[in-house]
Amino acid sequence: DAKTTQPPSMDCAEGRAANLPCNHSTISGNEYVYWYRQIHSQGPQYIIHGLKNNETNEMASLIITEDRKSSTLILPHATLRDTAVYYCIVRVINFGNEKLTFGTGTRLTIIP
């Protein structure tokens, strides 16, 4: 699975949009971009995933560049509960090789 690069930490004001970048310059054509987050003392929680089109769900939006070498997770109206470590992961959906490879993620702090 391709390696990802994320900033180690970010701050965002409560109520503002939080934009978390991820670089995955070695991504392959069949690799998806996944985002998970981990709130303190909990297991990672799935947020969103995409291949090449932008995606939106009730939690967040995922913007993937046209060359697919980077992406941005957007939390449109950040709340204090969004304070967590956010992991960007790229992987093939291959039912013979199912695993997630986590990096160190971005620690997002929402400031009141």
Place this chain on the structure above:
Amino acid sequence: EAGVVQSPRYKIIEKKQPVAFWCNPISGHNTLYWYRQNLGQGPELLIRYENEEAVDDSQLPKDRFSAERLKGVDSTLKIQPAELGDSAVYLCASSTRTGADYGYTFGSGTRLTVV
């Protein structure tokens, strides 16, 4: 729907003692994973089960770690004997094979402290 249930939530043991962690995955999820998360790091896969078969245990330290998933449902991860470096959070996750892959569901983990 109940999520992935793990127990105990916390465990403190002395080095060289055995310890076991238990995981009950989401009903119907045939794939189960055990991950280990060291402080300040992302989780790392230890073992993956498809039903009762361990299909990827390449990262499991087999000299002291063992796991089982009897009847393809609950799973137990054991360490014997524990070492100081085994202090970490042990996470269990489960998933189901569907065409729409909405990701894994993780439990809250067991925090192990070896003293």
